[in-house]
Amino acid sequence: MSKNDKLNGGGAGQVAAHGLDFEDALPPVLNNQFPHDDDPDTIPTAEELETLRKVAAPMPFIAILLCVVEFAERASYYGCSSVFFNFVNNPLPKGGNGAGAVAPLPAGKNQSAGALGWGLVASNGVTSTFSFLAYVIPILGGILADTKLGRFKAIWIGTIIGFFAHVFLVIPAIPAVIKHKEGALAAFIISMLILAFAAGFIKPSLSVLLADQNPIKRPTIKVLKSGERVIVDPAITIQRWLLWFYLCINIGGFFALATTYCSRFVGFWLAFFIPGVVYLFMPLLLLWLGPRLYKAPPKGSVVVEAFAVLKFALANGGWKSLFKKADPDAQTIWDRAKPSWVNVHEPERRHLIVWDDIFVDEIKQSIQACAVFMLIPIFNLADGGIANQKSAMSTAMILNNVPNDLLARFNPLSIIVFSPILNYGLYPFFRKIGRPIQPMTRLSIGFLLAAAGATFGAVVQDRVYKTSPCGNHASGCKLGVSAVSLWWQFPMTVLPAIGELFVNVTAYEVAYTNAPARMKGFVLAIFLFATSISSAISLALSKVIVDPHLMWPWVALAIASFLAAGVFPTYFRHLNTPPPSFSDVARQKGEDNDSDFEHPRRQASNEEKK
Numbered sequence: 357m358s359k360n361d362k363l364n365g366g367g368a369g370q371v372a373a374h375g376l377d378f379e380d381a382l383p384p385v386l387n388n389q390f391p392h393d394d395d396p397d398t399i400p401t402a403e404e405l406e407t408l409r410k411v412a413a414p415m416p417f418i419a420i421l422l423c424v425v426e427f428a429e430r431a432s433y434y435g436c437s438s439v440f441f442n443f444v445n446n447p448l449p450k451g452g453n454g455a456g457a458v459a460p461l462p463a464g465k466n467q468s469a470g471a472l473g474w475g476l477v478a479s480n481g482v483t484s485t486f487s488f489l490a491y492v493i494p495i496l497g498g499i500l501a502d503t504k505l506g507r508f509k510a511i512w513i514g515t516i517i518g519f520f521a522h523v524f525l526v527i528p529a530i531p532a533v534i535k536h537k538e539g540a541l542a543a544f545i546i547s548m549l550i551l552a553f554a555a556g557f558i559k560p561s562l563s564v565l566l567a568d569q570n571p572i573k574r575p576t577i578k579v580l581k582s583g584e585r586v587i588v589d590p591a592i593t594i595q596r597w598l599l600w601f602y603l604c605i606n607i608g609g610f611f612a613l614a615t616t617y618c619s620r621f622v623g624f625w626l627a628f629f630i631p632g633v634v635y636l637f638m639p640l641l642l643l644w645l646g647p648r649l650y651k652a653p654p655k656g657s658v659v660v661e662a663f664a665v666l667k668f669a670l671a672n673g674g675w676k677s678l679f680k681k682a683d684p685d686a687q688t689i690w691d692r693a694k695p696s697w698v699n700v701h702e703p704e705r706r707h708l709i710v711w712d713d714i715f716v717d718e719i720k721q722s723i724q725a726c727a728v729f730m731l732i733p734i735f736n737l738a739d740g741g742i743a744n745q746k747s748a749m750s751t752a753m754i755l756n757n758v759p760n761d762l763l764a765r766f767n768p769l770s771i772i773v774f775s776p777i778l779n780y781g782l783y784p785f786f787r788k789i790g791r792p793i794q795p796m797t798r799l800s801i802g803f804l805l806a807a808a809g810a811t812f813g814a815v816v817q818d819r820v821y822k823t824s825p826c827g828n829h830a831s832g833c834k835l836g837v838s839a840v841s842l843w844w845q846f847p848m849t850v851l852p853a854i855g856e857l858f859v860n861v862t863a864y865e866v867a868y869t870n871a872p873a874r875m876k877g878f879v880l881a882i883f884l885f886a887t888s889i890s891s892a893i894s895l896a897l898s899k900v901i902v903d904p905h906l907m908w909p910w911v912a913l914a915i916a917s918f919l920a921a922g923v924f925p926t927y928f929r930h931l932n933t934p935p936p937s938f939s940d941v942a943r944q945k946g947e948d949n950d951s952d953f954e955h956p957r958r959q960a961s962n963e964e965k966k
Contacts, residue, residue: 397577398576398577398578399574399575399576399577400575400576400577400587404577404585404587405575405587408577408585408586408587409584409586409587409787409788410575410586410587410588410589410592410787410792411578411586411587411588411589411592412588412589412592412593412595412596412597413570413571413572413588413593415597415600416569416571418569418645418648418649419566419569419597421641421644421645422562422565422566422569422601422645422649423566423600423601423603423604424604424637424641425511425562425637425638425641425642425645426562426563426566426601426604426605426608427604427605427607427608428608428634428635428636428637428638428641429515429518429555429558429562429608429635429638430604430605430606430608430609431607431608431609431611431631431634431635432518432522432608432631432632432634432635433551433555433608433631434608434609434611434612434768435608435611435612435614435615435627435630435631435634436522436525436551436615436627436628436631437483437486437487437551437612438612438615438616438764438765439469439612439615439616439619439624439627439628440479440482440483440486440548441479441483441744441747442456442468442469442470442471442619443456443469443470443471443472443529443544443619443624444471444472444474444478444479444482444483444541444544445470445472445473445474445475445476445478445479445744445747446468446469446470446471446473447470447471447472447473448470448471448473448534449464449467449468449469449470450463450467451463451464452464452467453531453622453623454531454534454535454623455471455529455530455531455534455622455623455624455625455626456469456470456471456529456534456619456623456624457469457619457620457621457622457623458620458621461757464757465755465756465757466754466755466756466757466837468620468751468755468759469619469620469624469759471529471534471540471624472534472537472540472541472544473537474537474541476744476748476831476832476898476902477898477899477902479744480744480894480895480898480899480901481895481898482544482545482548483744484891484892484894484895484898485891485895486548486549486551486552487887487888487890487891487894488888488891488892488895489549489552489553489556489888490551490552490555490556490559490888491559491884491885491887491888491891492556492885492888493552493553493555493556493557494555494556494557494559494560494880494881494884494885495560495878495881495882495884495885496556497510497514497556497557497558497559497560497561497877497881498560498561498877498878498879498880498881499659499877499878499881500557501557501560501561501564501654501877502654502655502658502659502874502875502876502877502878503654503655503658503659504654505654506651506652506653506654507561507562507564507565507568507651507652507877508561508565508642508646508649508651510557510558510560510561510877511557511558511561511562511565511642512642513557514553514554514555514556514557514558514559514561515554515558515638515639515642516639517550517553517554517557518550518551518554518555518558518635518638519632519635519636519639520550521547521548521550521551521553521554522551522628522631522632522635523632524543524546524547524550525544525547525548525551525628525632526625526628526629526632527543527547528540528541528543528544528547529544529623529624529625529627529628530625531623531625534624559881559884560877560878560880560881560884561877563598563601563864563868563880564868564876564877564880565649565651566597566598566601567594567597567598567868567876568650568651568652569649569650570590570593570594570597572588572589572590572593573590574590575587575588575589575590576588591865591869591934592787594865594868594869595783595861595865596779598861598864598865598868599775599778599779599857599861600775600779601864602771602775602856602857602860602861602864603771603772603775603776605768606767606768606769606771606772606775607768607772608768609765609767609768609771610765610768610769610772611631611634612764612765612768613762613765614630615627615628615630615631616759616762616765617759618630619759620759652873652874654874655874658872658874658875659875659878661710661711661715662719662722662872662875662878664708664710664711665693665711665715665716665719666719666723668693668708668709669689669690669692669693669716669719670689690716690717690719690720693716694713694716695709695711695712695713696713715872718871718872718873718875719872721870721871721931722870722871722872722875722879724870724928724930724931725866725867725870725871725879725931726879726882726883727928728799728863728866728924728928728931729863729867729882729883729885729886730886731803731920731923731924732859732863732883732886732887732890733886733887733889733890733893734803734806734913734916734917734920735802735803735806735852735855735859735917735920736887736890737890737893737894737913738803738806738807738809738810738852738913738914738916738917739767739806739809739852739853739855739856740764740767740852741813741901741909741910741913742893742894742897742901742909742913744898745813745901745906745909745910746764746813746845746848748831748901748902748903748906749813749816749817749820749831749845749906750763750842750845751831751837752820752824752830752831752833752837752838753820753837753838753840753841753842753844753845754837754838754839754840754841754842755837755842756841756842758842762842763842763843763845763846763849764849766846766849766850766853767849767850767852767853767856768853770849770850770853770854771853771854771856771857774853774854774857775857778857794925794929794932795862795865795866795931795932796924796925796928796929796931796932797924797925797932798858798859798862799858799859799862799863799921799924800921800922800924800925801855801858801921802855802856802857802858802859802860802862803855803859803917803918803920803921803924804855804917804918804921805851805852805854805855805858806851806852806855806859806913806917807913807914807915807917807918807921808851808914809847809848809849809850809851809852809855810848810852810910810911810913810914810917811910811914812847812848812851813848813910813913813914814907814908814910814911814914816840816844816845816848817906817907817910818907819838819840819844820838820840821838821904821906821907823838823839823840824836824837824838825837827904828903828904829903829904830903831902831903831906832903863883864880864883866883866931867879867880867882867883868880869934870931870934897909
């Protein structure tokens with residue numbers, strides 16, 4: 357089959373069978389729309405890069421289906437995890453059906469669904485442990501995907517593990533099992549741990565696999581039907597695709613509204629069963645997508661090489677030098693880790709090096725991106741409070757037959773509403789007037805929104821204390837609830853939710869565009885690990901984030917978020933521009949650029965391949 361045949365009609369099965377390049381594996385519609393890198397007429401000049409409007413490439417059908425896969429996984433994940441707190445914390449409601457549902461009206465008007473009744477400390481510990489593991493295990497999943505399995509196979513492994521997790525999760529929610537609190541808790545924890553492992557293999561690979569399908573690998577000139585010449589930009593394409601990806605995450609998150617009502621009016625067994633049914637869409641979609649996707653091959657030594665570069669660099673400067681702002685013309689520890697420098701100045705050490713100059717630059721950029729992630733826990737804690745701070749507040753408020761965790765569902769709803777506004781309104785408008793909102797500015801905006809939400813939380817919690825029959829011991833009050841309606845939690849839910857579009861989506865983008873082509877899953881896992889730090893903090897503080905101190909954590913989070921917002925556009929502004937190698941297909945395939953010398957082991961390996 358000729359090159360043109362492959363571009364215009366080559367099947368996906370042929371791609372898989374013959375190992376075609378990324379360009380060959382592109383959906384025909386995109387190959388027809390966008391010229392290839394070897395066409396000089398599509399390469400913009402410096403002036404055109406400054407003057408022409410930049411746009412994103414459209415999403416091919418396979419990329420849309422990958423977003424649907426993410427929807428199914430997140431719908432099942434959030435559908436279950438959203439009721440974990442009530443399942444463990446609250447006892448069976450008096451007059452209920454024994455499955456966790458509340459009593460019929462009017463007795464159940466202000467009751468909350470519950471099952472095991474282990475209390476606030478135990479429920480905080482269990483749910484925080486789950487969140488921690490669900491964001492730590494991706495480090496293992498990301499490393500295995502980058503080095504051994506490949507991203508698609510890692511997703512499949514996580515999907516199979518998740519299937520068993522959903523089956524097992526129904527067991528402790530059966531009314532006959534709930535009666536045995538200790539046994540039900542043990543079965544629940546085992547199921548929860550399996551679900552965390554499933555997420556750990558899926559989460560670091562799925563968004564990266566989506567971004568890998570981007571057909572635009574460099575800024576490319578395209579003439580629209582209107583006659584306007586525009587630049588199809590790879591970074592803007594990644595930004596738009598990840599916004600849609602995050603939208604699907606939150607459409608899945610909104611599914612938790614259904615399970616919240618299931619647990620309240622039917623029981624927890626149904627709240628755990630329905631997400632398992634939705635989860636079945638994942639394997640069906642993956643079976644169809646498998647032969648049609650571009651799959652970047654794993655490279656076994658890449659993570660080892662990355663740590664070797666880091667060790668080599670630290671030997672020349674120490675940890676403080678990693679983030680130090682140096683004179684651009686001065687020799688840094690990173691420069692002294694490059695083969696081109698070692699070959700001239702320290703030839704006796706060249707036997708230690710198995711990387712090229714560009715790989716050193718990639719590791720440097722990755723380290724700096726990971727430094728950005730160190731501030732993410734502040735945002736995550738402000739987005740919902742420490743431990744189950746917001747849930748504890750809601751149990752002391754007037755419910756009027758509304759589930760106490762209903763307002764949390766407005767988080768994904770807000771994201772669903774505002775994501776298209778950013779994608780097709782705000783961001784294109786600022787690009788059109790020549791002032792695009794840079795990644796670090798977006799992070800700053802998100803943190804300011806989180807600060808506003810935390811400030812509102814402090815005000816509402818103070819009001820709850822002042823109007824509760826039990827004063828500042830409101831969350832466990834037996835005398836009644838506060839006069840404050842649950843709906844006062846609306847602003848403290850919506851503001852940080854909009855902030856997530858500026859923070860989490862940008863973090864995905866920074867992770868993908870600043871990571872070495874063969875380590876994108878690992879670097880994204882570092883971002884997810886930063887999220888796990890939030891859960892670790894919640895777990896550590898769960899015993900002290902209780903009445904009468906529920907207001908002050910909101911105050912602290914508001915201040916911390918406001919201060920962090922000023923760091924991004926100042927200290928990290930150099931990360932606004934991704935390195936040119938972020939979408940280098942040759943490096944993604946493991947083809948390093950030539951350096952001034954080649955390590956003997958690599959040279960021997962290359963000769964064997966020849």
